[in-house]
Amino acid sequence: MANSGRYKVKFRRRREGKTDYYKRRIMVISGKPRLVVRFSNRYVVAQVIVSAPQGDFTVAEANSRELAKKFGWLGGTGNTPAAYLVGLLVGYRALSKGVKLAILDVGLHRVTKGGRLFAVVKGAVDAGLEVPHDEEILPGDDRLSGEHVAQYASNLRQANPELYKLRFSKYITRGLEPENISKHFEEVKLKIMEKYAKSEAKAEDSQ
Template sequence: MATGPRYKVPMRRRREVRTDYHQRLRLLKSGKPRLVARVSNSHIRAQLITPGPDGDETHAAASSEDLAEYGWEAPTGNLPSAYLTGFLAGTRARRAGLDEAVLDIGLNTATPGNKVFAVQEGAIDAGLEIPHNESVLADWSRNRGEHIAEYADQLDEPLYSGDFDATNLPEHFDDVLERLQEDA
């Protein structure tokens, strides 16, 4: 490890690879609430957060685990569940009185078609105004999970070991999205 008078120890959350303070400052200067999208292999989380003098305040939140209330039976870490989680977070934000936000992807890489952009697209379709570039959003067929269904058709054995038939994922996505829209 470097030592000496010129060495600067990074802040703790930067050392833990949890916060990019330069990006956070740029987002806070916008003056808009942040749509914080966090992705893991098994779940998706979306929160609408505003900064405050006593810490950040969460106005609306949704997790892919919440989709079970609307009949979601498929795994919760894929692109369709990311879109639905963003849609659910967007509807909850609209109920809380928020109508605009900026996307905060944290330390995720901004790859076109990524799950964080599916969360953003879901929130936009729910009625939030979020500045974005159309080229980073995934095709609607990928948001519906058609690529997963095509892959499941190619396999000899059922995907997900009988828990859920992945070949029906696009239809299942449409059903759950319809339930979310009715609840909105």
């Protein structure tokens, strides 16, 4: 069947569930940089990519692994607050490279209202990067800051202390009580904003 005139073997990355070439073609033809968001089992990765005849070039990149290493993040690296902070980082880095607008490349992700994908978008937009989107699809501030995690942790701690310790063992080991994640989120967010505010100030002084 694979050799018949009616059957065409799909490109490898499409077979592997990594690339939707129809959508990719439309975005590449637009000539606009793409905000590419991908998730692994543990991390969130965001890149701003520019397409050229020679191939794709990554202009800016951020991932949730570096949140802990560079900004002291103690929460999970794959949740909604982490996704927002990654978006904030990649947004600032894109702007520092002269990119002011990017279109969202969701790949083969299922688009879910208020999901982590749009937490990344919200972070990038708050950094100043223009990403066309519908406001209604963005997560609320309570989810971005992890208030839902804090509330769940608080209720679980009262109802089942042992399960609380099990579910949030990584938070506790890192020295963060999950009930305080919203406050910690704001602290890390401020660190990121201050870092890039200082970078912008230095750039302006050097001109």
